[in-house]
Structure formats: structure tokens, C-alpha cells
Amino acid sequence: MPRLVMKFGGTSVADIDRIRNAATKVKREIDAGYDVAVIVSAMSGKTNELVGWVDEASVAPGANRSGFFDAREYDSVVASGEQVTAGLMALTLQQMGIDARSWLGWQVPVKTSSAHGVARIEEIETEALDARFAQGTHAVIAGFQGISAEGRITTLGRGGSDTTAVAFAAALGAERCDIYTDVDGVYTTDPRITKKARKLDRISYEEMLELASLGAKVLQVRSVELAMAHKVRLAVRSSFSDEPGTLVCDEEEVMESNVISGVAYSRDEAKITLLNLKDTPGVAAGVFGPLAEAGVNVDMIIQNISEEGFTDITFSCPVDQVARAVKAMEDGKASGALGYEAMVTDEDVAKISIVGIGMRSHAGVASRMFEALSRENINIKVITTSEIKVSVLVDRKYLELAVQALHDEFELEKAG
Amino acid sequence: MPRLVMKFGGTSVADIDRIRNAATKVKREIDAGYDVAVIVSAMSGKTNELVGWVDEASVAPGANRSGFFDAREYDSVVASGEQVTAGLMALTLQQMGIDARSWLGWQVPVKTSSAHGVARIEEIETEALDARFAQGTHAVIAGFQGISAEGRITTLGRGGSDTTAVAFAAALGAERCDIYTDVDGVYTTDPRITKKARKLDRISYEEMLELASLGAKVLQVRSVELAMAHKVRLAVRSSFSDEPGTLVCDEEEVMESNVISGVAYSRDEAKITLLNLKDTPGVAAGVFGPLAEAGVNVDMIIQNISEEGFTDITFSCPVDQVARAVKAMEDGKASGALGYEAMVTDEDVAKISIVGIGMRSHAGVASRMFEALSRENINIKVITTSEIKVSVLVDRKYLELAVQALHDEFELEKAG
Numbered sequence: 001m002p003r004l005v006m007k008f009g010g011t012s013v014a015d016i017d018r019i020r021n022a023a024t025k026v027k028r029e030i031d032a033g034y035d036v037a038v039i040v041s042a043m044s045g046k047t048n049e050l051v052g053w054v055d056e057a058s059v060a061p062g063a064n065r066s067g068f069f070d071a072r073e074y075d076s077v078v079a080s081g082e083q084v085t086a087g088l089m090a091l092t093l094q095q096m097g098i099d100a101r102s103w104l105g106w107q108v109p110v111k112t113s114s115a116h117g118v119a120r121i122e123e124i125e126t127e128a129l130d131a132r133f134a135q136g137t138h139a140v141i142a143g144f145q146g147i148s149a150e151g152r153i154t155t156l157g158r159g160g161s162d163t164t165a166v167a168f169a170a171a172l173g174a175e176r177c178d179i180y181t182d183v184d185g186v187y188t189t190d191p192r193i194t195k196k197a198r199k200l201d202r203i204s205y206e207e208m209l210e211l212a213s214l215g216a217k218v219l220q221v222r223s224v225e226l227a228m229a230h231k232v233r234l235a236v237r238s239s240f241s242d243e244p245g246t247l248v249c250d251e252e253e254v255m256e257s258n259v260i261s262g263v264a265y266s267r268d269e270a271k272i273t274l275l276n277l278k279d280t281p282g283v284a285a286g287v288f289g290p291l292a293e294a295g296v297n298v299d300m301i302i303q304n305i306s307e308e309g310f311t312d313i314t315f316s317c318p319v320d321q322v323a324r325a326v327k328a329m330e331d332g333k334a335s336g337a338l339g340y341e342a343m344v345t346d347e348d349v350a351k352i353s354i355v356g357i358g359m360r361s362h363a364g365v366a367s368r369m370f371e372a373l374s375r376e377n378i379n380i381k382v383i384t385t386s387e388i389k390v391s392v393l394v395d396r397k398y399l400e401l402a403v404q405a406l407h408d409e410f411e412l413e414k415a416g
Numbered sequence: 417m418p419r420l421v422m423k424f425g426g427t428s429v430a431d432i433d434r435i436r437n438a439a440t441k442v443k444r445e446i447d448a449g450y451d452v453a454v455i456v457s458a459m460s461g462k463t464n465e466l467v468g469w470v471d472e473a474s475v476a477p478g479a480n481r482s483g484f485f486d487a488r489e490y491d492s493v494v495a496s497g498e499q500v501t502a503g504l505m506a507l508t509l510q511q512m513g514i515d516a517r518s519w520l521g522w523q524v525p526v527k528t529s530s531a532h533g534v535a536r537i538e539e540i541e542t543e544a545l546d547a548r549f550a551q552g553t554h555a556v557i558a559g560f561q562g563i564s565a566e567g568r569i570t571t572l573g574r575g576g577s578d579t580t581a582v583a584f585a586a587a588l589g590a591e592r593c594d595i596y597t598d599v600d601g602v603y604t605t606d607p608r609i610t611k612k613a614r615k616l617d618r619i620s621y622e623e624m625l626e627l628a629s630l631g632a633k634v635l636q637v638r639s640v641e642l643a644m645a646h647k648v649r650l651a652v653r654s655s656f657s658d659e660p661g662t663l664v665c666d667e668e669e670v671m672e673s674n675v676i677s678g679v680a681y682s683r684d685e686a687k688i689t690l691l692n693l694k695d696t697p698g699v700a701a702g703v704f705g706p707l708a709e710a711g712v713n714v715d716m717i718i719q720n721i722s723e724e725g726f727t728d729i730t731f732s733c734p735v736d737q738v739a740r741a742v743k744a745m746e747d748g749k750a751s752g753a754l755g756y757e758a759m760v761t762d763e764d765v766a767k768i769s770i771v772g773i774g775m776r777s778h779a780g781v782a783s784r785m786f787e788a789l790s791r792e793n794i795n796i797k798v799i800t801t802s803e804i805k806v807s808v809l810v811d812r813k814y815l816e817l818a819v820q821a822l823h824d825e826f827e828l829e830k831a832g
Contacts, residue, residue, distance in 0.1 A: 020477065061433075076520070094485075104569075
């Protein structure tokens, strides 16, 4: 029988009523002839409660945060959240007359690295599951967890249940991996910014990766990477409706021919420029090494051409990391390691990106973007491009206007 | 190094402050030179929350209780409570500078029968624990749980963490098993009934079993049986004080020479008499078979001598089971299986018991009991005796008076 993986996130299993609602969707697929593996997250709020206790237990009373805790114990505590939901989902399915059993990471087993808290799945042994499928028993699997070679419980890090789902879909040879969540699909842009935002029927892995990392927080980036690597067809669907959602798949399966699939944005960006930097070999490393050490997540980097041995370097980072970045640069100048004349910071910028695999075959996409922004008198401060994406920084106050203008320009409200 | 097992119940690990308080007691024993295995229950309230969810998931919405659920899933859900506490206790000990790790039932492993929900420990493999003790790592063990031969999580039933503790004390050859709870020991009787009630320093296994099953709810009966079988010295101590508590041990270790160790009571008893029952072979089975089938927990049984082929049978049971018992008897009479003339029920009785290994060597203990009650004009309705116990049923209104009179008669306020 064809197999299907169905994953339900925390808000979709927040209480017994919601678990029952999710189970109804599982039953529908079973009735349609699938062998189903259900992957569940912890009830929403539970993981935070457990993490809070771990933090509290790890600090001496009255002391400042020590930052230290044993990640093996963290994993064992936190993985209990999915253990509870897996059992409850199995019971709910049984109550509906479905033959189902729960599987914990160590029972499958889901073999992972020993990097507790951020473990990677190395192998899923499906023999036991296969045998139970053959007997007609559907599987409910605790997401987010596995077992290390040392026999300890591991977790995959936040959002790891998506990764669990995709890994099982690959290992079980599932026809599709349905990710049920509290949104009903992937949109051309944020519907709160323009009512014209349209739900996409299909989107390619590459586009989804760009959209996810740009702030369209629907799927965990790692799960999309894994789906792409194993060609797992991934559907984003709502737990609270019966709409088909958005299918994330190979670009050959994407029928729509819009040049651009979506407009993404990131609101709280900052831009820092170092002026008249002495342009010697290794100057970039001299700037970005200290930034990395200071924990600054540098996003865009632009270096202008050198004039008479001097250059300007501009980079962007989240606005709440500006203080760290400035200190790292000032320290570098004070120690003589960095020779720049002045530093200019701009904490009032936002990033707007257009994403689409159609760009590869269509010239002039970037210039259409710039013209559309120009017509609205929006000044572009920084530009970067990749194969399927063009990103610009603009003043934050223009964010909504820019997104709307680009959505209109590329007619994203119409299916291609 | 000598080993010690320390078990903390739900109220002793109800939040991080209490876990820290318990950890302080563990540290004191480690500093005193012990290798310690800490057994933990779930945070108080958590098990009930989990059981509530299981019940809810197992019943169709709007339906009456179905009574059915998959005990394997129940166990997996409910065992998560101890998993959380074990990790948090390990983290707390680490924060205090102690080398500790948590162990779940399946990690040790604690091998049990497959009777989910009421599993019995068959074997504890201590090799891995022994190896870690040798490296200086103390153990924190999730109580109440094990693993079946099928690789599923099992639980030992309510109060099972006491049993886990005693089983580990036996398997590890521990010098003592300290059960930390919210009372500070075993008393000669309920201190709410008489202020003269005195905490016992020591009590024998046999006496503790009689007191526990009679309603002095300090230790689970099974854990005392197991301790007796393996000669595990068991201490009942308070989590909220540093008092030494009560040691439950072999009678040879009990120094006190009081004839009686304690006065126990059970408030809500009922007495049912079948009059002029036709005395044929198998008559007792004809009475008590149907009662067992009806789920009536029969306690005391008295059959008077037969006169002219007829006899009277009296039995006691909890007052809330009287309706079931009466129906079973009436059904038996209606079907002709049971031939009795009349049935008399008395729902206003209480059971008072005196318990003491000293009875074995002292004659006249029972008559002292009857005389003491007689002096207070308390009528005795039923008497049963065992080797170390005498129990009587009296009108419920005399319960306090009877306990006080017997406590005084045997001078239990004085250490022997």
C-alpha cells in the first residue's frame, strides 16, 4: 500500500480535542488506502515549560544565568513532551477504530549523532515499522528525538519534528509528507501586508529555502533541505481546514510559470558601512572575523571597488546586534588591526526580496524590481543577488509600500 | 564504597525548589561517602494530569466511559512524568558540583513483565550503573517504570516508585533504602486521633505490612514485601526535616520490646451477615465466589459453628461496596444458588487493629484489648486474629475512643 507521512505541530495537538481533530485527518487518509506514519510535536507550550525547568534546575538559587547545562539531561527531559503526544495520538486513533501504536525515537530506532540538542539523524531503521505496517498497524512517531550510539535520548533542535517527518518520508518511501500547521500554505507574500497575497499551489524546494530563510516561517530550513536531497514531496497544510495547501516539490513538478513566486521581507535589519578602509589583502577577513567572534549574524555584504588603495565595506545584520558589531569594529580600530576612517550605522532599514526560479530564464527581473521601487520613490540602499533571488535594503518606513509595489509589478495575485 | 538508595516522592519533587531541597539531602550522603542511587517519582499532580489525558483520549466525545484503553500507550504517556523529574534531579545535582546522570527504565534496563500498568520487576541489570559508580557518577533513576521483553515501556502501578527503590537497593546491595516522603516516619497510631502518638524508631517488616494494609498509608505494601524478601533495610524519612525517621527492618534489629507496636484503624467499613445459611459443603465458595466476581473486597470473614445444618456467615467490606455485595447475595438467593433466611447489613462500623510481633511471645494480649474496650463500654461486633494482629469491628462512633483507649492500655507513648 502507498505510504503517507503526516506531521502535526504543537498547536495542532494542543489538547485532546485538537488531537482528535488531527486524528480525523489521519483516518481520512487511511480510509483512502494509505499506510500512515503520523509524526507529532509536543503539545504547544509544553516544550517551553520543560525548557524553563531545565534552565531553573541548572542555575544556583540567586545566581546569574550560568549558561551551563548537561545537554544529555536537557534532551531526556524535553523529549518527554513528544512522548506524551505520541501515546495520546495512538490512543485517539485506537478509539476511532484504527490499529495504531506509538514509537519513541529509541524504539524505532532513529539513530542520530551525539550532538545533544542539535543532533542529526544518521539512520532510521524501518524494519520494525515495516513489519507492523504489514500487519495493518499504523505508526505514531514522537518527533524531534532519536537515540545516540551511547544509548542516550537526543533531540534535533527546535522545529526538529519537521525534519523527523521528512526523514521518515524518505526512509519509508512515502508518496508525500504532509506538514499540518496553523497556516494553510505558502503565500506569495505576507497577507497582513497585502490582501492580494495568494496561496501558492506549488513551489520548488529552492524557492521555499529562500523564502524560509528570509522569514516566511512556515517550514524549518533543514527539513526543506532534507526534502530536496531525498526528493520528498512536502505539503504544507492547515490543521484547521480541509484545503489542499501548498506542495513543495521538484521544480519540474511546479506547473506555474510566474517568473517570481514570492516577495519576502525582514523588518528589523541594520546596515553598517566602514568608510575608507585600507584595501590590503585580508582586509575582509579582518572585518568579518571579529564580527563572527562577537556573534554577529552578518547577512548581506557589499564591497565597493577600490580607489587609490581605499575601499568601503557595507554589511547588514539584525538590528539588535548593532551594538555588538560596532564594539567589535571600534575595538579593531583601537588595536590597530582595522584601519578605517569612519563608520556609519543605519538602524532603520528593512530587507525586501523577490524569489523565483523563473529568474534563471528571464532577463531583466532585477531591473523591473528596481523600476517598480523607483516609481514609488523608494530609495534602494543595498542590493545583493543570487541565482533565484534579488534582495534590497530600503528605509524601514517603506517596507509595506515596497512589498505591495513588487507584488503588483510581478502580478503575483494571478496564478501563472 | 557503600551504596545508598534514596527515593523521593511526588510532593518532594513538586517544583525546582523542592528538587533542590532533595538534592541537598543527596549531597549530604555523598559527602558522607556513599555511592547514591536516587529514585524519583513524577512531580506531584503530573501523573494525574497525564492519566486524565489518557482517559480523555480513550473515550469518544460525548460517549460514556468506554473503560477501554491500550495499557501500552498509557504506560508510555504516564512514564514521561518520572523521565522529566529524573533529568531535572540530575541537572540539579550537577549544578551542585556532583557527577550524576539520569537513567530511564529502558536504559538501565529494568526488565519487567508485560503486564502493562501493573508490571512486576523481573530483573535489574546493574552492569552499566556499576561501571558509572566506579567512575564516580551517581545515578538518578526514573521510578515506577521498566521495559518489557517486547521493548515497550511498562509501569509498575500507583506507588510503584517505592518498589523501584527497594528493587534497586536489593540489586545494588545498598546499605539502606531511604524513602523520603511528606511524613517523618511511622507512628504508633494516627497523631490526629491522639497527641500521645509516638514516632517509632524501628519496626519490623511484618508489623509494617500489617500497618500499611490496615490504612497507615506510608509505604506501598508491595515495596515492604519486597524489602522483607531481600532483607533491604528501609527508612521512612521526611523530605522537609533532617530527622532520622523510622527504620523498617528485620525483627532481630528491632530493639524495642513493646508487645504492641501500633494501633491501626479503617474508618469506612461495613458488616454483612447471612443468617441461617444452609450448611452444605461448598457453602463458603457459594458466598464468596459471587462477591469476588462483583468486585467486592472482602476483608474479615467469620463463620459460626453449625447448628442443625444451618450456619451464619459474617463478612466485612468497604462501605461503598455494600450495594454491590447485597445485590450479589440477593441474585444468588433468587437463582436458588444460595439458601439463606435473612441478610443483615451494618454500614456504621470501623475496624480497629493492634499490631505487634511481641504478641507471639506474650499471652493475653487479645483479652487486654477486649477488656480495655469493655471499660469504655465499646461493644465488639466481630473479632479476627492473626499471628501478630488482633482486629475488631466496633460502631464507627467509637473509633477515636477505641484507638485512644488501646494506645493508653498498651502504653504506646513510651518507648519499650
